[in-house]
Amino acid sequence: MTLPNKQGYFGSYGGQFVAETLMPALKELEQAYQHFSRDKKFQQEIRYYQKNYIGRPTPLYRAKRLSDTLGGAEIWLKREDLCHTGAHKVNNTLGQCLLAQRMGKKRVIAETGAGQHGVATATMTALLGQSCEVYMGDEDVHRQSLNVFRMKLLGSKVIPVHSGTKTLKDALNEALRDWITNIRTTFYCIGSVAGPHPYPMMVRDFQAVIGKETKRQLRGRPDYLIACVGGGSNAMGLFHPFVKDNKVKLIGVEAAGEGIRSGRHAATLSAGRPGVLHGAFSYLQQDLNGQVIPTHSISAGLDYPGVGPEHSFLKETKRATYVSITDREAMDAFKILSETEGIIPAIESAHAVAYALHLAPKLSRSKRVVVNLSGRGDKDIGTAADYFGVKL
Amino acid sequence: MTSKITQLFATLKKEQRKALIPFITAGDPDLATTKRLIQALANAGADLIELGVPFSDPMADGPVIQRADERALAHGTTLRKILKLVKDVRSQVSTPILLMGYYNPILAYGLKSYARDARQAGVDATLVVDLPPEAAGPLNRELRRVGIDLIFLLTPTSDEARIRLVSRQARGFVYFVSMTGVTGGALQGAKEIRRKIREIRRHTSLPVAIGFGISHPQQARKMAELADGVVVGSALVRALEISGKPVKAAGDFLAKFSKVLRKNQG
Numbered sequence: 001m002t003l004p005n006k007q008g009y010f011g012s013y014g015g016q017f018v019a020e021t022l023m024p025a026l027k028e029l030e031q032a033y034q035h036f037s038r039d040k041k042f043q044q045e046i047r048y049y050q051k052n053y054i055g056r057p058t059p060l061y062r063a064k065r066l067s068d069t070l071g072g073a074e075i076w077l078k079r080e081d082l083c084h085t086g087a088h089k090v091n092n093t094l095g096q097c098l099l100a101q102r103m104g105k106k107r108v109i110a111e112t113g114a115g116q117h118g119v120a121t122a123t124m125t126a127l128l129g130q131s132c133e134v135y136m137g138d139e140d141v142h143r144q145s146l147n148v149f150r151m152k153l154l155g156s157k158v159i160p161v162h163s164g165t166k167t168l169k170d171a172l173n174e175a176l177r178d179w180i181t182n183i184r185t186t187f188y189c190i191g192s193v194a195g196p197h198p199y200p201m202m203v204r205d206f207q208a209v210i211g212k213e214t215k216r217q218l219r220g221r222p223d224y225l226i227a228c229v230g231g232g233s234n235a236m237g238l239f240h241p242f243v244k245d246n247k248v249k250l251i252g253v254e255a256a257g258e259g260i261r262s263g264r265h266a267a268t269l270s271a272g273r274p275g276v277l278h279g280a281f282s283y284l285q286q287d288l289n290g291q292v293i294p295t296h297s298i299s300a301g302l303d304y305p306g307v308g309p310e311h312s313f314l315k316e317t318k319r320a321t322y323v324s325i326t327d328r329e330a331m332d333a334f335k336i337l338s339e340t341e342g343i344i345p346a347i348e349s350a351h352a353v354a355y356a357l358h359l360a361p362k363l364s365r366s367k368r369v370v371v372n373l374s375g376r377g378d379k380d381i382g383t384a385a386d387y388f389g390v391k392l
Numbered sequence: 393m394t395s396k397i398t399q400l401f402a403t404l405k406k407e408q409r410k411a412l413i414p415f416i417t418a419g420d421p422d423l424a425t426t427k428r429l430i431q432a433l434a435n436a437g438a439d440l441i442e443l444g445v446p447f448s449d450p451m452a453d454g455p456v457i458q459r460a461d462e463r464a465l466a467h468g469t470t471l472r473k474i475l476k477l478v479k480d481v482r483s484q485v486s487t488p489i490l491l492m493g494y495y496n497p498i499l500a501y502g503l504k505s506y507a508r509d510a511r512q513a514g515v516d517a518t519l520v521v522d523l524p525p526e527a528a529g530p531l532n533r534e535l536r537r538v539g540i541d542l543i544f545l546l547t548p549t550s551d552e553a554r555i556r557l558v559s560r561q562a563r564g565f566v567y568f569v570s571m572t573g574v575t576g577g578a579l580q581g582a583k584e585i586r587r588k589i590r591e592i593r594r595h596t597s598l599p600v601a602i603g604f605g606i607s608h609p610q611q612a613r614k615m616a617e618l619a620d621g622v623v624v625g626s627a628l629v630r631a632l633e634i635s636g637k638p639v640k641a642a643g644d645f646l647a648k649f650s651k652v653l654r655k656n657q658g
Contacts, residue, residue, distance in 0.1 A: 007526065015526075015527055016524065016526060016527065017495055017522045017523060017524075017527055018522055018524065019451070019452040019521055019522060019524075019545070019547075020524055020544070020545040020546060020547050020549075020550060020554070020558075020569070021452075021545075021547040021548075021549050021569065021572055021573075023524050023526075023549075023550075023554060024549045024550065024551060024554065025549070163455070163458050163462075164448065164449065164458075164462075169449060170449075172451075173449050173450075173451045176451045176452075177451060177452070177453075177454070177574045180451075180452060180572060180573060180574055181572060181573040181574065181577065182572075183549055183572050184549075184572070275496045275499055275500065276494075276495045276496045276499060276522065277449060277496060278449075278451070279522070284496070286496065286500065288500065289470045289471060289472070289497060289500060289501075290447075290471070290496040290497035290498070290499060290500025290501065291447065291448040291465060291496075291497070292448040292449055292496075293448075
C-alpha cells in the first residue's frame with residue numbers, strides 16, 4: 001500500500017484542513033501533480049535540470065577521518081550541501097516551479113524561515129521567468145539579511161511578516177492568506193513535507209531523489225539513515241526509498257534548543273502532541289488550550305512548531321525513531337565536521353551530524369551510517385561567530 | 393428538533409426581514425467587556441451573534457481580526473472561559489450565538505466535551521474555518537447529537553460539486569464568503585455574488601448569509617437584497633479597537649446597520 005491514501009492521510013495524519021476557498025485549488029493541484037508525475041516529458045525535464053543545473057547526483061562521501069577519529073561505524077555523508085543554492089531545498093522548488101509552469105500559473109509565492117527555501121524558489125522562478133514573492137517573518141528578515149539580499153538579487157520580492165511571533169509559522173500563515181486572496185492566478189510553493197495534501201506527498205516525491213541516489217551509490221544496504229527534522233523534507237527525501245526495507249534504521253533528529261526541559265526547543269515529535277496547523281493533522285507544539293507555542297532553535301530552519309504528517313505516521317508505527325540534539329551539541333558537531341573533514345555544515349545538518357557522532361562509536365566497524373548533509377554552512381557563519389564569541 | 397437558528401430564519405422570512413449578524417472576537421479586549429458587548433449588540437438589533445474564538449494562527453483572517461485574537465489571547469482567553477461566558481450571558485440575552493474559530497482549540501478541548509459543554513452553555517451553532525466538509529465528519533456527528541448546527545462556508549471558488557457536498561452536511565444556514573480573500577478585504581461586485589448565490593440556492597433550501605468585506609450600512613443593505621442575512625465583522629472589530637468606549641461604540645455601530653436593514657424591508 002502506498003501512502004498517503006486518496007484523502008491525503010498517512011494513517012490518521014495529514015488531510016486537508018484549510019478554508020473552503022483553498023479546497024478547489026488543492027484539488028486542481030492534486031490532479032495536475034497526478035498527471036505530470038506520470039508524464040515522461042515532465043520527468044525528463046526534471047532530470048535534465050537535476051543534472052545540468054542543480055549538479056546531481058550529489059556525491060555520497062565516505063567521511064574517513066571522522067569515522068577513524070570516532071572509532072566505530074563508517075560514516076557516509078550525502079552531500080546535498082553541494083546542490084546549486086547550497087541545500088536540498090532546490091530539489092523541491094525545481095519540481096514545483098516546473099509544475100506551476102505546466103499549470104499556467106505565472107505568479108509563485110513561498111514562505112521561508114532561514115531563507116533557504118526562499119532562495120531556492122527565487123532561483124527557479126528566475127530561471128523559468130516567473131514572478132515570485134516570498135513571505136518571511138520580520139525576525140528572520142533581520143537574522144538572515146544575507147539571504148534576503150540573495151532573493152532580491154534573483155529578482156524576487158521579499159515581504160516581511162509582522163504578525164504573531166514574526167517567524168516561519170507566521171510567514172506560512174501570511175502566504176496562505178495571499179493564496180486565499182489570489183487563488184486563481186497563484187501557485188503556492190511550500191518548502192517542506194508539511195501543509196495540506198498533496199504537499200506532503202508531492203514534496204516528499206521531489207526530495208526522494210536524495211534516497212534513490214543514496215541507494216544506488218552505497219551499493220548494498222545502509223544500517224542507519226540519519227537526517228535532521230524541522231518540517232522534515234530532507235529526512236523524508238532520504239528515508240522514502242528505504243521505508244519498506246525494515247532492516248534499515250531511520251533516525252530523525254529534532255532541535256532540542258536549550259534542552260527539552262527548558263521549554264525552549266523545537267522538538268515537535270519528541271515533546272508535542274497531535275493537532276491541526278497549516279492544513280494538516282500532525283504533531284504540534286501547543287498548549288493545553290490548543291494554541292501554538294513559540295519554539296526555539298539556534299537553527300532557523302528547524303525553528304518550527306509543526307512537522308510533516310508522514311513523520312508523525314513513521315513515529316506512531318515505530319518505523320522511524322526521533323531523537324533530539326541541543327544547540328550546544330549541534331554547534332560542537334558543526335566545529336568537529338569542519339575541522340576533521342573540511343566541510344562546514346548548515347547548523348540544521350549539524351544536528352544530524354551530532355547524533356551520528358553519538359551513535360557511531362557504539363557500533364561495530366562493519367556498520368554503515370548515512371548522514372544527510374542537507375545544506376552548507378555559509379549562511380550560518382554570522383550565527384556561528386556569535387555563538388563562539390568571535391567578532392567578525 | 394428545530395434549532396434556534398432555523399427558527400430565527402423562519403421568523404425573519406415571515407417578517408420579510410434579513411438577519412443582521414455582528415461578529416466580535418471573544419475576549420477582545422477582555423471577557424468582561426465581551427459580555428457587555430453581547431448585550432449591547434443584542435439591544436442594537438443583532439439577530440444572531442458571532443463570537444470569534446481566538447487562535448494563535450488565524451490563517452483566514454486579515455490584520456484587524458488577527459490583532460483582536462492577539463489581544464484576546466494576551467489576556468488569557470480560552471475556549472473554556474468563552475463557554476462559561478456564554479452560559480453567564482444566557483440569563484440576560486436570548487439572541488442565538490454562533491462560535492466561530494479554528495479547529496485546533498476545539499480538538500484540544502475534545503470534540504465530545506466541546507459538544508456537551510457548548511450545548512450546556514447555550515451555544516446554538518459552530519463554524520470552523522479550517523474544517524471543510526471532507527474533514528468535518530467527526531465534529532459534525534458530535535454536534536448533531538446535541539442539536540448544535542455546524543455552519544459551513546461556500547466561496548466564489550466553490551463549484552457545483554462542492555456546493556452539493558456542503559449542502560449535504562450543513563445545518564442552520566450557509567455562510568457565503570463574498571470574495572476570494574481574508575476577513576476585512578474589499579467587497580467585490582454584486583453581480584458575481586448574485587450569480588453564485590443563485591447557484592447555491594439550486595442545491596440547498598438552507599438560508600444563505602453573506603460575510604467578508606461588508607463594512608458600511610449601504611453595503612449591508614445591498615447584500616441583504618441578495619441573501620437572507622449579512623455578517624459584519626472586521627469593520628465592527630476595528631470600530632471597537634479605536635474607540636475608548638467599546639460598548640457604546642458597538643451599540644452605535646450596529647444600530648446604523650439595523651436601521652438601514654429594517655427600513656429597507658419595512
